[in-house]
Amino acid sequence: xxxxxxxxxxxxxxxxxxxxxxxxxxxxxxxxxxxxxxxxxxxxxxxxxxxxxxxxxxxxxxxxxxxxxxxxxxx
Numbered sequence: 005x006x007x008x009x010x011x012x013x014x015x016x017x018x019x020x021x022x023x024x025x026x027x028x029x030x031x032x033x034x035x036x037x038x039x040x041x042x043x044x045x046x047x048x049x050x051x052x053x054x055x056x057x058x059x060x061x062x063x064x065x066x067x068x069x070x071x072x073x074x075x076x077x078x079x
Contacts, residue, residue, distance in 0.1 A: 005054050005056060006054060006055045006056050007037060007052055007053070007054060007055075008052070008053060008055050009050060009051065009052050009053075010050075010051050010053065010060050010063060010076060011048055011049065011050050011051075011076070011077040011078060012048070012049045012051065012063065012064060012067050012074050012075070012076060012077065013047060013048055013049075013074060013075050013076075013077050014026075014047050014048075014049060014067065014072050014073070014074050015047070015072070015073040015074065016072055016073060017046075017047075018041075018046055018047070018072075023041045023046060025070075026039075026049065026067065026070055026072070027039045027040060027041065027049075029066060029070055030049075030051060030063060030066055030067070033053075033058055033062065033063065033066060034057055034058060035053050035054040035055075035056070035057025035058035036051060036052075036053045036054075036058065036063070037052040037053055037054065038051070038052040039051045039052075048077070049067070049074075051063055060076055064076055
């Protein structure tokens with residue numbers, strides 16, 4: 005298991021419920037360890053994931069499939 009982090013920027017403002025729903029959607033992806041938004045930076049989603057099981061393209065696609073305009077940060 006190789007754990008890495010990726011940050012995804014969400015353009016749209018998200019309510020607490022929307023953030024929780026997106027975290028749960030990403031948590032369901034095989035290999036995702038911990039998706040989380042941090043207080044004060046509600047537009048940035050940090051995801052810890054197993055690089056042997058999934059990749060950044062899959063995670064970004066899941067965020068976009070949920071209806072958000074999103075991009076990887078620092079890539």
